[in-house]
Amino acid sequence: MVRRATPGLADRSMTERRAHAKGGPANDLFSNARRPRQFGEARGGGGRAPARSDYRRRMARNAAIISLLALVTAGPLAHGSPSKKGARHRLAASKESVQWGWLDVKEPPRLTIESGDTVSVETWYHALDQIKPRSSDGPLGGPSMEEIVDLRKENDGGGPHSVTGPIYVNGAEPGDTLEIRILKIVPKEFAQNFNLPGKQFPTGVFPQDFPNGFVRYYKLDVARMTTVFKPGIVLDLKPFPGLIAAGVDPAEPKEKTGPPIKDGKGRTSTLRPWKNGSNMDLNELQAGATLFLPVFNRGGLIWIGDAHCRQGNGEVNLEALECAFKEIAIQVIVRKDLKTEWPRAENKSHWIFTGFDEDLDEAAKIAVKNAIDWLAGQTIVPMDRYEAYALASMAADCRITEMVDIRKGVHCMVPKSIFTRRGKR
Numbered sequence: 001m002v003r004r005a006t007p008g009l010a011d012r013s014m015t016e017r018r019a020h021a022k023g024g025p026a027n028d029l030f031s032n033a034r035r036p037r038q039f040g041e042a043r044g045g046g047g048r049a050p051a052r053s054d055y056r057r058r059m060a061r062n063a064a065i066i067s068l069l070a071l072v073t074a075g076p077l078a079h080g081s082p083s084k085k086g087a088r089h090r091l092a093a094s095k096e097s098v099q100w101g102w103l104d105v106k107e108p109p110r111l112t113i114e115s116g117d118t119v120s121v122e123t124w125y126h127a128l129d130q131i132k133p134r135s136s137d138g139p140l141g142g143p144s145m146e147e148i149v150d151l152r153k154e155n156d157g158g159g160p161h162s163v164t165g166p167i168y169v170n171g172a173e174p175g176d177t178l179e180i181r182i183l184k185i186v187p188k189e190f191a192q193n194f195n196l197p198g199k200q201f202p203t204g205v206f207p208q209d210f211p212n213g214f215v216r217y218y219k220l221d222v223a224r225m226t227t228v229f230k231p232g233i234v235l236d237l238k239p240f241p242g243l244i245a246a247g248v249d250p251a252e253p254k255e256k257t258g259p260p261i262k263d264g265k266g267r268t269s270t271l272r273p274w275k276n277g278s279n280m281d282l283n284e285l286q287a288g289a290t291l292f293l294p295v296f297n298r299g300g301l302i303w304i305g306d307a308h309c310r311q312g313n314g315e316v317n318l319e320a321l322e323c324a325f326k327e328i329a330i331q332v333i334v335r336k337d338l339k340t341e342w343p344r345a346e347n348k349s350h351w352i353f354t355g356f357d358e359d360l361d362e363a364a365k366i367a368v369k370n371a372i373d374w375l376a377g378q379t380i381v382p383m384d385r386y387e388a389y390a391l392a393s394m395a396a397d398c399r400i401t402e403m404v405d406i407r408k409g410v411h412c413m414v415p416k417s418i419f420t421r422r423g424k425r
Helices: 014-022 051-074 145-154 360-375 385-395
Strands: 088-093 098-099 112-113 118-121 162-169 176-188 189-193 214-221 226-230 234-236 240-246 288-295 300-310 325-336 345-346 349-355 397-402 408-415
Touching: 051 240, 088 345, 098 300, 118 162, 118 288, 145 214, 162 325, 176 234, 176 240, 189 408, 300 325, 360 397, 360 408, 385 408
Parallel strands: 088 118, 112 162
Antiparallel strands: 098 162, 118 325, 162 300, 176 288, 176 325, 189 214, 214 226, 226 234, 240 300, 288 345, 345 349, 349 408, 397 408
């Protein structure tokens, strides 16, 4: 493994040494204090210029460090830095903190935090914790398909999702960006997967070929992070939140198909993904990933739910390995310096750009355009839009996020490993 080279404290400027002594951020090598920082860029800082006699030695050393930093990861350098060590909170799932299938910006906050704080959130199983194994049904028995259909009809137009929140972030204003670092995910012990009867519901990719409903419950081995699909097939668990949302976009367009987006109370259904995130089903949002969401409402307003313990790209039968989280720990940072239009993410290996539309081709175009825009705007290796278009064609891996949430999703992944040095204009 290539390790990050770090100059010794004695070699640093006075500004850097003072920052180090205080535990604050020192200068990084991708900074530019004269313009706003972009997604994928590090926070800049000031520092005393090196003495002329040391100039060449320091420039050579810094060039080597830049190359190593770019090779190892651009991830940590992409994040904002909270002004102080944040507080820790816990938001348990309860009848008071969980809503079923709807997002309502008029809901009073269940928790208020500061930028930089960490929150451990508990989530419930679908339909307010009703779709899970029950002791009365014997080993791995749970609600029947008939009961699941009844629950679906009971919350007509809303999603099946149990969402915990909202979390209000002090200082978040419309036009800002929420940087949400996913630190840790601990699943609960059961999961399920079902497809609704195709003869009653036009859900999944092939409702006409699967006229009857199907449901199966699974015991999760959380210690080994595996589950048995059936004898002879063992699945690794790769948990992530299928739904993580900021407060809804007031300019969200009306539905092109499917049930109404809003109900008579003005609430927004969790069925569809959009610019505020919501039901994205992006399986890259595992522990260690960071999500960037645009803010549309004061306080940001964060909900988390639709816990997935594993999902293939496409989520073709309607569901993933649907579970619940004992804990998903997130750190939330308000970014005043970063403007986003669509959800973006990154992990150790990739920058990730999303697009959502009822038409899969349009969703792909949105995701590709977001990737091109970022490549043309980043300063790690500057390039024009024609170069960005070409690089996206050669290196970006565009995948179907999901095909079953009315608005379909595509995400394009740009590998960090291709950035081997800092370019010059």
